[in-house]
Amino acid sequence: xxxxxxxxxGRRSQVTVRDVALLAEVSESTVSxxxxxxxxxxxxxxxxxxxxxxxxxxxPNRIAGSLASLDSRLIGVVIPSLSNIVFPEVLQGINAxxxxxxxxxVISITDYDLDQEEVVVRNLLAWQPAAVLIAGxxxxxxxxxxxxxxxxxxxxxxxxxxxxxxxxxxxxxxxAGRATARHLVAKGYRRFGYVxxxxxxxxxxxxxxxxxxxxxxxxxxxxQAESLSDGQTSVEKGKAxxxxxxARAPGLQVVVYSNDDMAVGGLxxxxxxxxxxxxDLALFGFNGLDIGRALPQPLSTIRSNRFxxxxxxxxxxxxxxxxxxxxxxxxxxxxxVEGATA
Amino acid sequence: xxxxxxxxxGRRSQVTVRDVALLAEVSESTVSxxxxxxxxxxxxxxxxxxxxxxxxxxxPNRIAGSLASLDSRLIGVVIPSLSNIVFPEVLQGINAxxxxxxxxxVISITDYDLDQEEVVVRNLLAWQPAAVLIAGxxxxxxxxxxxxxxxxxxxxxxxxxxxxxxxxxxxxxxxAGRATARHLVAKGYRRFGYVxxxxxxxxxxxxxxxxxxxxxxxxxxxxQAESLSDGQTSVEKGKAxxxxxxARAPGLQVVVYSNDDMAVGGLxxxxxxxxxxxxDLALFGFNGLDIGRALPQPLSTIRSNRFxxxxxxxxxxxxxxxxxxxxxxxxxxxxxVEGATA
DNA sequence: CGATGCAATGGCAACGCTGTCATCGCGGGC
DNA sequence: GCCCGCGATGACAGCGTTGCCATTGCATCG
Numbered sequence: 001x002x003x004x005x006x007x008x009x010g011r012r013s014q015v016t017v018r019d020v021a022l023l024a025e026v027s028e029s030t031v032s033x034x035x036x037x038x039x040x041x042x043x044x045x046x047x048x049x050x051x052x053x054x055x056x057x058x059x060p061n062r063i064a065g066s067l068a069s070l071d072s073r074l075i076g077v078v079i080p081s082l083s084n085i086v087f088p089e090v091l092q093g094i095n096a097x098x099x100x101x102x103x104x105x106v107i108s109i110t111d112y113d114l115d116q117e118e119v120v121v122r123n124l125l126a127w128q129p130a131a132v133l134i135a136g137x138x139x140x141x142x143x144x145x146x147x148x149x150x151x152x153x154x155x156x157x158x159x160x161x162x163x164x165x166x167x168x169x170x171x172x173x174x175x176a177g178r179a180t181a182r183h184l185v186a187k188g189y190r191r192f193g194y195v196x197x198x199x200x201x202x203x204x205x206x207x208x209x210x211x212x213x214x215x216x217x218x219x220x221x222x223x224q225a226e227s228l229s230d231g232q233t234s235v236e237k238g239k240a241x242x243x244x245x246x247a248r249a250p251g252l253q254v255v256v257y258s259n260d261d262m263a264v265g266g267l268x269x270x271x272x273x274x275x276x277x278x279x280d281l282a283l284f285g286f287n288g289l290d291i292g293r294a295l296p297q298p299l300s301t302i303r304s305n306r307f308x309x310x311x312x313x314x315x316x317x318x319x320x321x322x323x324x325x326x327x328x329x330x331x332x333x334x335x336x337v338e339g340a341t342a
Numbered sequence: 343x344x345x346x347x348x349x350x351x352g353r354r355s356q357v358t359v360r361d362v363a364l365l366a367e368v369s370e371s372t373v374s375x376x377x378x379x380x381x382x383x384x385x386x387x388x389x390x391x392x393x394x395x396x397x398x399x400x401x402p403n404r405i406a407g408s409l410a411s412l413d414s415r416l417i418g419v420v421i422p423s424l425s426n427i428v429f430p431e432v433l434q435g436i437n438a439x440x441x442x443x444x445x446x447x448v449i450s451i452t453d454y455d456l457d458q459e460e461v462v463v464r465n466l467l468a469w470q471p472a473a474v475l476i477a478g479x480x481x482x483x484x485x486x487x488x489x490x491x492x493x494x495x496x497x498x499x500x501x502x503x504x505x506x507x508x509x510x511x512x513x514x515x516x517x518a519g520r521a522t523a524r525h526l527v528a529k530g531y532r533r534f535g536y537v538x539x540x541x542x543x544x545x546x547x548x549x550x551x552x553x554x555x556x557x558x559x560x561x562x563x564x565x566q567a568e569s570l571s572d573g574q575t576s577v578e579k580g581k582a583x584x585x586x587x588x589a590r591a592p593g594l595q596v597v598v599y600s601n602d603d604m605a606v607g608g609l610x611x612x613x614x615x616x617x618x619x620x621x622d623l624a625l626f627g628f629n630g631l632d633i634g635r636a637l638p639q640p641l642s643t644i645r646s647n648r649f650x651x652x653x654x655x656x657x658x659x660x661x662x663x664x665x666x667x668x669x670x671x672x673x674x675x676x677x678x679v680e681g682a683t684a
Numbered sequence: 685c686g687a688t689g690c691a692a693t694g695g696c697a698a699c700g701c702t703g704t705c706a707t708c709g710c711g712g713g714c
Numbered sequence: 715g716c717c718c719g720c721g722a723t724g725a726c727a728g729c730g731t732t733g734c735c736a737t738t739g740c741a742t743c744g
Contacts, residue, residue: 016700027724032702040722057491062468063408064700067729072405082434088424095424095451104465107449109437123446126404149399235636265636271613272638291633294577294607296614358730369694374732382692406730409699 015058024052035060066128075105075317076124078134080112080202083232085261086287086306087135090157093310094133101318103130112201118143125150131317133310137162138203153317157309159204164327169313171334173204176302177211178218180256180284183336185219189254189282192216195241195266196258198228205233205258208286212256225249233258238265246275254282254342260289260301267295267341282342292339300339305332357400366394377402408470417447417659418471420462422454422478422544425574427603428629428648429477432499435652436475443660445472454543460485467492473659475652479504480545495659499651501546506669511655513676515546518644519553520560522598522626525678527561531596531624534558537583537608538600540570547575547600550628554598567591575600580607588617596624596684602631602643609637609683624684634681642681647674 017035021028026049034041034049052058066072077094079087094105108124110117118140124132125146131153137160139147147154147165154166159173184192194212197205216222225248227241238261245255246269257263263285270277277283277297285292288303309332316330359377363370368391376383376391383391394400408414419436421429436447450466452459460482466474467488473495479502481489489496489507496508501515526534536554539547558564567590569583580603587597588611599605605627612619619625619639627634630645651674658672 014700017702018700028701029703029724029726030722033723036702042722045722057488059464059467059488061409061470061700062465063405063414063470064729065702066405067403067409067731068700068702070702070729082430082437085427085430088427088430092424104448104450106446108446122401123404125401128403128405146399146401235633239636264633268636268638291577291606294581294610296610356730359732360730370731371695371733372693375693378732384692387692403730406699407732409701410730410732412699412732 014061015056016061017058019056020049020052020058023056024049070128072128072130073103074127074129075103075314076121076127076129076132076134077105077107078110078117078120078124078132079107080110080117080135081232082109085289086304089306090135090310090313093307093312094314095310096307097311097314097318103318114138114140114143118146121146130321131155133157133313133317136203137164137168153321153323155313155316157313159207160329160331161207164329166323167316167328167330169309169316169330169332171304171332172211173207174211174214176286176304176334177208177213178215179211179334179336180208180286180302181212181215181219181221184254184256184282184284184342185216185221187342189342190221191251191253192221192223193225193227193245193249193252193255194223194257195227195238195245195255196229196262197233198226199230202258208258225252233262235261235265235268238262239269240265242266242269243273246273246281252281254278254284256284258286260285260287260292260299263299263301263341264291264295267297267299271296277341284342288335288337292337297340299337300342301337302334303337304334308332356403357398358403359400361398362391362394362400365398366391412470414470414472415445416469416471417445417656418463418466418469418474418476419447419449420452420459420466420474420476421449422452422459423574424451427631428646431648432477432652432655435649435654436656437652438649439653439656439660445660456480456482456485460488463488472663473497475499475655475659478545479506479510495663495665497655497658499655501549502671502673503549506671508665509658509670509672511651511658511672511674513646513674514553515549516553516556518628518646518676519550519555520557521553521676521678522550522628522644523554523557523561523563526596526598526624526626526684527558527563529684531684532563533593533595534563534565535567535569535587535591535594535597536565536599537569537580537587537597538571538604539575540568541572544600550600567594575604577603577607577610580604581611582607584608584611585615588615588623594623596620596626598626600628602627602629602634602641605641605643605683606633606637609639609641613638619683626684630677630679634679639682641679642684643679644676645679646676650674 017028017031020031031049034046108120110120121143133155135158137156156164156168158170160168160170161172161174225245227245229237263283266283275281285299285301288301292299292301359370359373362373373391376388450462452462463485475497477500479498498510500512502510502512503514503516567587569587571579605625608625617623627641627643630643634641634643
């Protein structure tokens with residue numbers, strides 16, 4: 001007596017390899033081989049099978065396939081935010097690197113929260129990804145342990161100021177901050193202000209500020225005024241905080257911003273308030289966004305190579321499934337964009 | 343003689359429910375129940391099992407879980423691009439809607455290519471997602487068929503100018519274009535120019551242009567000059583094309599842009615060229631981006647509700663696994679932002 | 685005090701596919 | 715004429731988890 005248990009009654013009717021094999025009068029193996037593009041089958045068989053595939057509207061179930069082959073073809077990507085334009089740009093680079101391969105990215109957002117990141121990484125690893133690309137190199141202990149023990153490739157991107165789990169790709173944000181200081185000091189500026197992010201969760205903004213301070217210290221200088229804010233940076237905040245800073249600290253020669261968004265806001269304030277840039281006040285950003293180039297006065301800033309970072313991260317994990325001995329650091333560098341605001 | 347086949351030799355050693363069950367001296371079922379948070383187990387057993395989970399560093403394999411339960415907990419998202427800021431904003435809405443649920447989004451990019459979209463949808467469906475959220479409602483026949491026959495929830499978002507497969511959420515872009523025309527005509531403008539996207543792949547920009555023309559026609563007017571471009575819009579293109587338009591067509595009273603990026607570029611051109619806005623020339627955008635509000639002169643534009651679109655799309659698919667009879671159209675509307683440039 | 689109900693746990697097949705080997709058929713070499 | 719080799723195909727056991735019962739143990743009740 002057949003004990004055909006009726007499991008998950010009423011579930012979605014699904015076309016499976018079995019159905020295709022039955023219709024095409026071949027074995028499931030043959031169907032599977034054809035669907036995966038293995039070329040050990042006769043053209044005649046392939047035709048016959050593909051016809052059945054079309055007739056039934058068969059779409060292979062990659063969940064079953066991944067389980068059977070123990071290879072999910074998934075690349076996990078962890079970023080803090082989508083509202084900061086730099087991360088979509090990195091994603092574009094990742095996407096470009098993935099184009100034409102059979103890998104697929106899965107993106108998770110942490111909202112700049114390391115505990116959230118831990119949750120997100122755990123959920124991601126549950127999908128057995130072939131690799132994880134994760135922004136930043138500061139994580140909770142548990143996150144580091146999970147990533148390390150997973151054995152898969154792990155690329156930490158954006159900053160290279162910390163030692164890697166596997167590979168890090170990006171630029172030194174401390175270095176960028178320091179370079180900003182040196183560049184502006186060399187131009188003769190002495191009275192510095194800072195406008196931007198002053199919290200602790202955007203670690204890279206923080207590192208740039210630290211680098212800036214260190215660079216100024218080398219020249220015996222300090223920041224004479226700061227207008228710090230928490231949370232998401234924006235053009236509007238940059239505008240408002242610049243107004244605030246100008247009111248509180250007259251006599252500044254140059255304001256350094258945590259990023260271009262804020263700097264653009266600063267420029268808008270100056271335009272509205274009749275402050276001549278860079279004569280009365282010079283402005284300096286970070287990121288090298290497109291909008292900076294289109295401004296009436298091109299923004300002086302530092303270009304980071306976000307697209308390239310994403311692309312190289314993908315190339316790295318596709319190149320080998322083995323981690324390099326003792327980790328690896330790939331510096332994508334940064335360049336000062338002269339512009340016309342400093 | 344044991345015929346324990348050595349399958350996939352040298353594969354990643356993986357901790358499974360079996361290992362946890364063995365260590366905790368319970369059955370696999372119990373471990374599974376605990377991992378899924380079902381509360382039919384004693385607290386004592388839970389403690390014991392969780393201890394083993396921690397000791398072994400067990401992470402459930404969701405691929406196997408999805409196969410067994412025939413529920414992947416995945417939400418497929420298909421968007422044309424990440425470089426157009428509006429899509430990351432929709433993604434944020436989607437993410438917000440998904441937060442706190444056990445669903446996970448998987449994002450695919452089409453590069454505004456309908457054939458690419460077809461490929462991407464096929465690959466996405468292979469992951470057996472619980473729903474697909476897809477930008478736009480113009481697809482290839484094959485794409486429509488696949489989405490329709492999948493039986494899962496399908497939300498087409500951004501535009502509501504076409505009939506839905508299941509549900510559409512967004513705004514009427516033709517309507518937005520027409521509203522722009524009416525608004526500006528009512529303000530007394532008569533000599534209109536257009537700057538922006540003129541290709542065929544960004545269908546929504548095209549629809550807004552069509553609506554604009556229709557709205558002008560109602561008042562017996564036409565566009566007196568256009569500067570069209572293909573490909574990605576940007577602030578820089580907006581600036582350059584505005585310069586071009588002003589040179590070619592002096593005497594225009596107002597320029598309508600395909601989006602805020604282009605309009606911001608237009609404003610930058612005017613600032614640099616000493617053109618008084620809106621006195622000499624009025625400018626009008628589309629989207630209602632944050633940057634428009636921060637400009638020295640707030641941009642006159644139309645606000646679309648991208649975040650809300652994403653959020654509502656998620657709420658819709660989470661609310662029911664059944665498609666509404668005959669489809670449904672959810673209009674998130676748009677509002678004219680007065681601004682100071684028109 | 686035995687029957688009954690219920691909460692807690694166990695056993696095991698099934699999810700749809702792929703890896704691995706077995707098998708089949710056919711042509712060529714000796 | 716026989717066997718070998720090889721290309722093409724088939725058979726089947728997993729992959730790690732969950733759904734669906736079955737079973738167990740214990741308290742309750744007439």
